[in-house]
Every structure is written in C-alpha cells, then in structure tokens.
Amino acid sequence: MSNYLSDREAKELICEIGRRVFAKGLVAANDGNITLRTGENEIWATPTGVSKGYMTPDMLVKMDFDGNVLEGTWKPSSEVKMHLRVYKENPSVGGTVHAHPPVATSYAITGEWLDQPIFAESIIQLGVVPVAEYATPGTQEVPDSVAPFCRDYNCCLLAAHGALTWGADLMQAYYRMEALEHFARIHTEVIGHQKPAQMLTEAQVDKLLAIRAGCNNGSPAGGVPANRG
Secondary structure, three states: OOOOOOHHHHHHHHHHHHHHHHHOOOOOOOOOEEEEEEEOOEEEEOEOOOOHHHOOHHHOEEEEOOOOEEEOOOOEOOOHHHHHHHHHHOOOOOEEEEEOOHHHHHHHHHOOOEOOOOOHHHHHHOOOEOEEOOOOOOOOHHHHHHHHHOOOOOEEEEOOOEEEEEEOOHHHHHHHHHHHHHHHHHHHHHOOOOOOOOOOOHHHHHHHHHHHHHHOOOOOOOOOOOOOO
C-alpha cells in the first residue's frame, strides 16, 4: 500500500467511523474495534473499554504488526490480535471494522454462511460471507479462526460473536459492515434461518465467565447461563 493518511487524519477518521457504527446500532456499550493502517508495519487502533460513539483522537493507540504500542497512553483491546492477523494475511488491507450487527450476528450464532445468490448488490459489494469457527474472545483462537478467510473473502462472521470486515481502506471496510447488516436483514425477510441457534458448551461458557469476572474486578455477578451445550 501507499498514500497513507497522516496520523491526525487517521485518528479523526477512526473516531468518525466509531460514531457511525454506534449511531447505526452496529455496536452497543463498549463493543467493537476499528483499525486503520498508516504504514508498512503500523496501525492506529481503538482502545479497550470505550464506546465507539464517544471516542476522541487522544484515546487511540498506535501499534506495530507485532502488537507493540508505539504511541498512546490508553490500553488497546485484546481483540486487536484479530485485526493484526488480517493485515498479515492480506497485505492489500488498509482498514478493518469489528462490530456486532444484530441481524448478521444472528447468522453467526446459527453458523449459517450468507452465500445464497438472492441480491445483486450483496454479490458485488460483499460476495460470500463465511462463518469462522467459534473462538473465545480476546484469545489467540480468534485470529487463528479468521486467518483462512482473509485473502479470498471481504468479511466474515465470528461464530457466536459478531462480524469482521476489511477493505483497501477504512471507509471500504466500514461500508462492507453496513452492507453486511443490510443484506442479512434482506436474507432474513426472504429466506430466514435454516438452522437452530448453536448453544455454547459448558467449557466455552466457563471461559467467558472468567473473562467477565476480570472485567468486573472479580465480581461473579450476572449469573450462569442455563442449558449450556
């Protein structure tokens, strides 16, 4: 890639995309992550624990492709590993967006690929939307799960988690996230779900409960889900 944005331009654009994904309901609370490539081996990334709708440029973190923080005082999200893997697998990528678009995420929960040729624009803008295998959020399992799709697809659903889009630049990645949710809504109206929801296993839930306790200063509040697989 070439013609990278300046650091100031990159940070302002990330904050703008954050406001857009929040305003459109593609994320809730502190969900989601956004990255933008600004060099051969560096990106700007959103911090952990901050609503994408209320970010300011000073909150962002500059990192290299090995995950080292180069600039910024805020802590990067543990899920940045997933974004870095996309850049490593596909050198043409200039921006990534991770969100939890509600309808598209319902397909991530059932494990259904969005691959039916029912809508011309989706074929042009997105192509086939695969589903990556389930991985515990924040772990190395997540980048490993998305790696097989980074070169041959424009996005993927994350089983029982959300969605990840990428593009030649951040705007393209963002538009693909918008298009993904739009197509998922149309698909649901026309075809609907073909599979029942996949329940997480007891072992998978236990890992999530441990993460929740870490996010809440060790508090066990929230209860334990019933009917685990």
